[in-house]
Amino acid sequence: MEIDPLIFRLSIFILSIFVGYYVVWSVTPSLHTPLMSVTNAISSVIIVGAIIAGLSGNSESIFNTSSVFGFIAIALAAINIFGGFLVTQRMLAMYKKKKKDK
Amino acid sequence: MISANLSAIFYLVSGVLFILALRGLSSPETSRQGNLFGILGMFIAVTVTFLSVGNFSSGFIFVLVFILIGGSIGAFIAYKIPMTAMPELVAGFHSLVGLAAVFVAISAFLNPEAFNLGKPGNIKLGSLIEMSIGAAVGAITFSGSIIAFLKLQGIMSGSPITFKGQHPLNAIILVSIVILIYLLCSTQSSNLFWILLAVSFLIGFLLIIPIGGADMPVVISMLNSYSGWAAAGIGFTLENTALIITGALVGSSGAILSYIMCKGMNRSFFNVILGGFGATEDNSGATKKEQRPVKSGNADDAAFLMKNASSVIIVPGYGMAVAQAQHALREMVDTLKKNDIKVSYAIHPVAGRMPGHMNVLLAEANVPYDEVFELEEINNDFANADVAFVIGANDVTNPVAKTDPQSPIYGMPVLDVEKCKSVLFVKRSLSPGYAGIDNDLFYKENTLMLFADAKKMTEDITKNL
Numbered sequence: 152m153e154i155d156p157l158i159f160r161l162s163i164f165i166l167s168i169f170v171g172y173y174v175v176w177s178v179t180p181s182l183h184t185p186l187m188s189v190t191n192a193i194s195s196v197i198i199v200g201a202i203i204a205g206l207s208g209n210s211e212s213i214f215n216t217s218s219v220f221g222f223i224a225i226a227l228a229a230i231n232i233f234g235g236f237l238v239t240q241r242m243l244a245m246y247k248k249k250k251k252d253k
Numbered sequence: 254m255i256s257a258n259l260s261a262i263f264y265l266v267s268g269v270l271f272i273l274a275l276r277g278l279s280s281p282e283t284s285r286q287g288n289l290f291g292i293l294g295m296f297i298a299v300t301v302t303f304l305s306v307g308n309f310s311s312g313f314i315f316v317l318v319f320i321l322i323g324g325s326i327g328a329f330i331a332y333k334i335p336m337t338a339m340p341e342l343v344a345g346f347h348s349l350v351g352l353a354a355v356f357v358a359i360s361a362f363l364n365p366e367a368f369n370l371g372k373p374g375n376i377k378l379g380s381l382i383e384m385s386i387g388a389a390v391g392a393i394t395f396s397g398s399i400i401a402f403l404k405l406q407g408i409m410s411g412s413p414i415t416f417k418g419q420h421p422l423n424a425i426i427l428v429s430i431v432i433l434i435y436l437l438c439s440t441q442s443s444n445l446f447w448i449l450l451a452v453s454f455l456i457g458f459l460l461i462i463p464i465g466g467a468d469m470p471v472v473i474s475m476l477n478s479y480s481g482w483a484a485a486g487i488g489f490t491l492e493n494t495a496l497i498i499t500g501a502l503v504g505s506s507g508a509i510l511s512y513i514m515c516k517g518m519n520r521s522f523f524n525v526i527l528g529g530f531g532a533t534e535d536n537s538g539a540t541k542k543e544q545r546p547v548k549s550g551n552a553d554d555a556a557f558l559m560k561n562a563s564s565v566i567i568v569p570g571y572g573m574a575v576a577q578a579q580h581a582l583r584e585m586v587d588t589l590k591k592n593d594i595k596v597s598y599a600i601h602p603v604a605g606r607m608p609g610h611m612n613v614l615l616a617e618a619n620v621p622y623d624e625v626f627e628l629e630e631i632n633n634d635f636a637n638a639d640v641a642f643v644i645g646a647n648d649v650t651n652p653v654a655k656t657d658p659q660s661p662i663y664g665m666p667v668l669d670v671e672k673c674k675s676v677l678f679v680k681r682s683l684s685p686g687y688a689g690i691d692n693d694l695f696y697k698e699n700t701l702m703l704f705a706d707a708k709k710m711t712e713d714i715t716k717n718l
Contacts, residue, residue: 157379160489160497167501170272175506178278180602180627181616183510183609184339185288186278187477190503191346193271193291194484197353198320199264199302200368200491204360205316206306207367213312217364222319224356227349229323230330235346236292237331242339242613243288246281249621 185242192235198228260305261494263297268498270294275502281622298495336617337574340473340606344402347476351394351457354483355450358388361490362446368491374441380490381441385434387486388446389453394479396457401472404461405606411466419463420527426456464525467571467648469606470514471525478507510608517602517628519654519665547683547695549702552713555677558701560718562639564595566631568668569611570604572645572680576707579618582644585715586620592718597634598625599668601649632669641673643694644707647680651692660690676700679710 178186204221208214214222270290277287299320303313334342361368361384362376370380403409430452437445464472485500515522559565567586573579586596598620604611615625635641643650650670653660670676671694678700685691694700703710 156492157489160492160494163494164485164489164497164501167268167272167498168505171275171502171505172509174272174275174502175509178275179280180513181600181609181612181622181625182278182281182284183513184343184607184613185284186275186506186609187343187473187510187607188339188346189274189278189288189291190477190481190506191343191350193274193295193499194350194480194503195353196267196271196295196298196495196499197350197357197484197487199298199493199496200357200361200487201353202299202302202316203306203368203491204357204364205319206312207360207364208312213315215364217360217367218312220356220360220363222315224353224360225316225319226323226326227353227356229320230327231323231346231349231353232295232327233324234327234331234342236288236295237328238334238339238342239288239291240285241331242336242616243281243284245336245613245616245619246284246622247616247619248281249623 182243182246185239188235188242189239192232192239195228195231195235198225198232201225201228255301255304255307257305260301263301264493264495265498267294267298267301267495270297271495271499271502275506294495336613337577339613340469340610341402341405343607344398344405344473344476347473347480348395348398348402350480351391351396351398351476351483354391354480354487355388355395357487358384358391358490359450362388362443370490376441378438381438382434383486383489385437385446385449387483387490389430389434389449390479390486391483392450392453393457393460394476394483396454397461397472397479398457398476400458400461401469401476404466405469411469413465414462419459423456423459426452426459430456460526463527466606467603468518468525470603470608470610471511471518471522473607474507474510474514475526476507478504478511481505481507514603514608517666519662545696547702548700549704550677551703552705552710553717554701555703555710556714556717558675558677559589559594559640559642559714560592562594562674564597564634564638565589565640565642566635566638566670566673567596567598568641568643568646568650568670569598569600569615570644570646570649571606571610572647572707574605574610574614574645576645578644578708578711579614579620581708581711581715583615583618583620585711585718588715588718596624597631599628599631599635600625601628601646601668602666604646604649628666628668635669636672639674641670641676642679643670643676644679644711647685647692648690650694651690653690653693656693662690670694671697671699674699677703679703679705679707681706
C-alpha cells in the first residue's frame, strides 16, 4: 500500500517545529525584535498561494471573485515581505560593537 | 512551465534558507547575512511559483502590479517607522499575514480547481479541513492583531476590558468553531464557510480585549505564533513545502517568545491569556496608599552622585521609549565615560512592549550591544555598582517581588537595583506602575527620586556633569 503524501508533509511539518524550536532558542535575546520582524516577513511566503489564486483567471476574465481575493492577498503579503525584510535590515544595521580605540 | 517535482525541490531550498535566516540571528555579526538568506529564499519561492503556474498571460502583469503596490507601501513604512513604534508595526504586520491567509483560503474555497483541490462543492476532504483551519487561525490572527495594534497605538485604552461571562462566552465560541469546521467538512456548504470566518474574527477580537497594555509582549509573541500556524495550515492545503516549513518555524518561534515573556513575569500563559491583570489590583493599591517620605532631587544632585561614582548601571524601561529619551541617555553616558566611569545597561526580559524592544532602541541610539546585558548576566553586578539609574522602568525593579508573598508580582524575576549604593529613579510621579502596586524602592534610604520627563531630566543631568 502506498503512503499518503499527506504523511510526508506532516513529517516535514513536525520536524520543522523541532528545527524551529532549537534555532529560536539559540537566538540572542537582544535580537528578539528583529526575530519577530523577520519571522513576519518569511511567513508572508503565503504569497505563493496568493499568486496561484491571482493567476487562476483565464485570458477572457482575469478578474473573477477568486482571483480578486488572490490579488488583494498578493498586495497584503507584499507589504509584509518588503516591509518585514527592510525594517529588519534597518534594525540589524544599528547593532554595533564597541569601538576599540577612541 | 517547470515540473511539480522540480518546483517542490526549489520550495525546499527556500524553506532551508528561511531556517538559515533565523539561525543568523544567534549573534548580531551573522544576523545581516541571515536576513539576506531570508530575502533570497523569498525570491526563489516567488519565482518558482510563477514558473510552475506558467501562465504568463495578462493576469501575470496584474500580479506584478499588486506586488509593486504592496512592496512600495511596505518599503515606505519600513523606512519611515520610528524605532519606538516597532511593537505597533509588528502587530500591524501580523494582521496582514492573517488576512492574507484568510483571502488565500477564500480563493481556494471558491476556485479549488486552480489549486488542484477538486471541484467547488466537492473539495477533497483533507484539503478542506486544512483550509478551514488555516482560514480560522488566520482570521483570529487578523482581528487579534488589530486589537493589539489599536491598544499599542493608544487609539484603544490599554487597560483590560472585562465583562461578566467573558470566559464562558469565549469557550462557547471556540467550541462552536470546532463544530463549524466539522459541519463544513461534511456538508461543503459555503454558508458555513462564511459563518466560520465571521465567528473566528469575533473570537480573535474577544480574546485580546481583556489583556492589558503591559502584557502586550506576550500577546504580540502569541499572535506571531498564530500567524505561523495559519501559514502552515494554508501550506498543507497548497501542498507547499516552503509554506509548511515556514509556518512551523514561525509558529514555534512565537511560542518560545511567549514562554520567555511569561517567565519574565512569573505568570502562566493561561493567566495572561485569561487577562484582566491589573484591573482588580488597582483598587487595593489605592486604598493602602500611605504617605511615606521620599527623597527627591534635581539634575544637579544626580550629576553630583554620578560624577563621584566609578560604575553606573542603567535600567531602561517602557517610559524611556515613551519619552524618546534613548538618544539623550546615550549622550549622558558618553559624558560619564569621558570621566572614566564604567557604564553598562541592564535589560529585563519584559521591559518595553515587545521582546527585545529596549535593545533595539539602545542600538538605534548607537549604544554598542556589548554594553547591554540581560537580567541573568548583570544581576549580581548591582551589589558592586555605585549608582543605578532607573529610567522609565518600575515594576521590574520592585523588591516586593522577592519579599512579599502577598504581592501580585511575587516571584517575578526582578533586577536587584536596591543593592546599589545609590539609586536614581527618573519618573514623572509616584504613581504605581502597571501592576498597580507601590514600589518599595521609592522609599529606600539610598533612593533619590528625580521627578521629571525622562528626556528632559537626562539632558539636564548631562549639562550638569
